[in-house]
Amino acid sequence: MRIATWNVNSINARLEGVLAWFESEAPDVAVLQEIKCVDEKFPTEAFERLGYNVIVHGQKTYNGVALLSKFPLDDVRKGLPFLSEDEVDEQSRYVEAVINAPTPFRVVGIYLPNGNPLGTEKFDYKLAWMRRLHAHATNLLAFEEPLVILGDYNVIPEAEDVANPEAWLGDALYQPESRGAFRALKNLGFADAYMQVDGAPGGYTFWDYQAGAWPRNLGIRIDHLLCSPQAADRLESVVIHRDERDKEKPSDHVPVVGHFRD
Secondary structure, three states, rough: OOOEEEEEOOOOOOOHHHHHHHHHHHOOEEEOOOOOHHHHHOOOHHEEEEOOOEEEOOOOOOOEEEEEEEEEEEEEOOOOOOOOOOOOOOOOOOOEEEEEEEEEEEEEEEEEEOOOOOOOHHHHHHHHHHHHHHHHHHHHOOOOEEEEEEEOOOOOOOOHOOOOOHHOOOOHHOOHHHHHHHHHHHOOEEEEEEHHHOOOOOOOOOOOOOOOOOOOOOEEEEEEEEHHHHHHHHHHEEOOOOHHHOOOOOOOOOOOOEEEEE
């Protein structure tokens, strides 16, 4: 079972390159972030021709997530549950489903809020969203099943996950509150897939378009796979497809693929 995550930074703007990668790598399951389109504008038929079942939770111009699976999907959820009934969230950042493979997996795709600039409601929203994710993840762990929560977390966990830590000290992705919330999520019982099978510094998944970040390898690791104990026991490897960042008209993120035993 190969489960992939990729922030594509506008699916329709980069469709040719994304489809080429899917044709070449053929992951069994993939979650996409920042598709930047409503459900009706997602190129569903193009992925169906490649053998995928498609779930889209889109949003006009901004955000949006999708889940693609070569296996049937059950127990689909669009949107992260609220902590109280009076909460409202119009941003499309969460999709979840059970993958009916020989070994069923519950797969959650997230696009966690960026949170910049600091000192604004955007950072408050980021931390509130992480609290909601923590609460829902606690409930999902109670199922004691293979579970992977993966996507663009917009969190740099440790200094080893950024080429130039000083450049990110004033950024929401590297604040103590963001990193602490990520650690608290892991401490529920999740394994960081990359750290479990590799953990070498420099496993970056994002390079900004500005200031020559890609040619200078000034990257950060913000696309993560968190695995329940049942999924972590099946994890064999994690592959970061960094060559995609060097393609024509690339996303600023690259695909990350977890390989799991059936």
